[in-house]
Amino acid sequence: MDGDEEGVVGPMGDEAMFPNGGGDGQQQRGSKAVMGGEQMDVEAYASLYTGRTKVTRLLFIADRCGNEGMQLEALRLAYDEIKKGEDSQLYREAASKIAGRLGPQYTLDQAWADSIDRRAEQRKDKLENELSGYKTNLIKESIRMGYNDLGDFYYAHGQLGDAFKNYVRTRDYCTTSKHIIQMCLNVILVSIELGQFMHVSNYVSKAEQTPDTLDPVTVAKLRCAAGLAYLEAKKYKLAARKFLETGPELGNNYAEVIAPQDVATYGGLCALSSFDRTELKNKVIDNINFRNFLELVPEVRELIHDFYASTRVGGRDAGHPLCHLSLEGLPIVGYLAEGRYASCLEYLENLKPNLLLDIHLHDHVETLYTQIRHKAIIQYTHPFISVDLHTMADAFKTGVAGLEKELEALITDNQIQARIDSHNKILYARHADQRNATFQRVLQTGVEFERDARAMLLRANLIKHEYNQRAARKI
């Protein structure tokens, strides 16, 4: 769902994809039909983040979006943001990408870059001298702060590897849990930037193990970080759980890594693709905390509700009533709510282009989407003895032949217990005959046991020969 615009932003009058977090002037749209692919408002998107991740995201969008207007917008915002910081390498990169297209204001200012580098050298020397001073004095707290400052310095200058090393070195000098938390959060930040999510998981658990109770914001941050690590590792179920456990205290406090809209999107999509119905209901739909996040991305909220509250008209259901209660509590009999799957899948398609521009989610989009689609199909066929393939194809807005191929793949994978009557285009549920199957298995086990036991006795005999030969040779 899109928020209506107060003022048109961007060169093409785009509609906002993500309304501003904490946005008060934006209206929420009600449940209307979904419009075709809206383009992302780069500026609104970028305003959700701060620090290095803002720049990285903008550069990523510029690389991937394929639309020159958007690309230039992203690059311009990135340039402005970089100039506020001290990373000369990133500055050069952004300038070369702009390649002069944005006018003389946005070209490579060599003087600025050089002055940054010079200042960096000076500051580095100063910090290192201070640190060696502290080390000779052996004051733990000063050494810790010295390393921390060095880490901050390297981070600001884009030398992430060195930043990481220095942050890790503060570990030995941490005395209170507050120090440990600070160290862990720093390391997590750098590791996410570096893409080394193993370290992220490690340090999240380290932080969670501190004896003091953590404040809710930190807890929320750690949960998000853990969720991101699981997402990268393709463990969607665990990622979903972590995102769903994130408290609403997160707000904008972790804008250097993740925005609350992202928590909603990642959590929602991962949950849809990996949870079963009960878990979906308990952890997502009935989850009051998560509802706060979902309000920020109404599309994801709608699509989850559509997926869950599906009625399945159009199959022969052996006497079961054909009605199903929707979430609003209105009985819907014979209502065209079988279109629920279609609308859910449509929301997904509309979200797709923007999700492909997200640095964490882009390479998981395809997998998640396929999994969600499969889940939808399985859920659709589950309660029936027979399903007419034409009706089902309409519900999923696809052709019968394509649907048949998808069903065939799912049946071969053993996700659906059914068989296809290709002549009449009907899907029949099929329940294996337990008794026959048991007999078959029993006979098979007997055969295998016999074969293996005989082979074993034979081999034992051969080994005995070898042993006898060796014994004979010794004598």
Next chain:
Amino acid sequence: MDSVEALVAHVQALSGNPEEVSHLHSLLKQSEDSLRSQASRLLPFLEQLDPSKHSLGYLYLLEAYSSGPILREQASGYLLTVVEFINSCSAEQIRLTPDKFVSVCKSFKDQVMQLQVAIQGVAPLRTAIRKLQTSSEHLTTLHPDFLLLCLLSKCYKAALSILDDDIFEVDQPRDLFLYCYYGGMINIGLKRFHKALECLHNVVTAPMTALNAIAVEAFKKYILVSLIHNGQVPSFPKYTSATAQRNLKNYTQPYIDLANCYVTGKFSELETSIQTNIEKFQADNNLGLVKQVLSSLYKRNIQRLTQTYLTLSLQDIAGAVQLKTPREAEMHVLRMIQDGEIFATINQKDGMVSFHEDPEQYKTCEMIEHIDSSIQRLMGLSKKLSSIDEHISCDPAYLTKISRERQRFDFDDFDSVPHKFLQT
């Protein structure tokens, strides 16, 4: 001359009862060399002896005779003599010198192969095996020769009675390799693929310290038969020798490529893979098997269809299995129905095939008997296993070895091993 006659007289005199026979045995052993030196003139003496009563003496003379060169003209006469001897000799007497008996049979086999009348050798060797075996679980050196003759003469069925015996006792490991390899080939000829798989599996997983050519050839056939029977080649089980695991794959690369192509299920890829390596397959004499692998790919794909569809048009079957016309699909399906590999009916009017479930209900008398006999067999087998286990735990060598390891622990903790065995 005299010594031979004297020997013959001894043989005739001393073949009455076991003590005399053992006395005779020692006499015969002493005169072995002299017999050998007069090999060519022994034939007439053989006629004086009766093979059933004087088996031991006859055997010695016969063996000495066959150790010398046998002339072409005498060959068929020789064969007849041997056959008669084998058929009528007494088993206890020949078991006193099994190696002589084996060498006679081997020279018999060589002669038969030289004259290319392998089929004449099949029945006599089978009788010979039965007489030489101490029990039906015993593998003699004659087993592989027998199977070789069956293969050469294409009398596969004659080998069945020997093949169906379970082997638990082996004289020579090398015999086992050859026996299992030939046995696998015969089973392939009889299209009993699961039994062939068992035999070849035994060769591949037998304990061996050095790789031998038999294992390599057996592995090649093993891959092909696995593909035909199961659709995939299983990985080596844990008990395979390290030598086999490391080295077998190096010698059988074309077959491994074939197996990988097969698993993808695409007919055209499989064909190209076969074409590239066709000379190698031909050189190994495996081309027939390879062709069977090719046709089994269709069968497997059609069988997969039966799991997902209730009815399917012939057109769709042809498309799914990559056949060219629905007519070919119909022929394949028809053949599979006839062979009992799938259960279906073809509706020619609509061009539809309906797949059915396996009609076996496991309720008939035959099925009950089948299950019952399986249970009996398995109970026998597990009794055998437990008796072997008991036997080994009483074996002194085993106990000494265990006690050596137990020295590490306190004597008080483990007192089930008697002290006698604790001194090594």
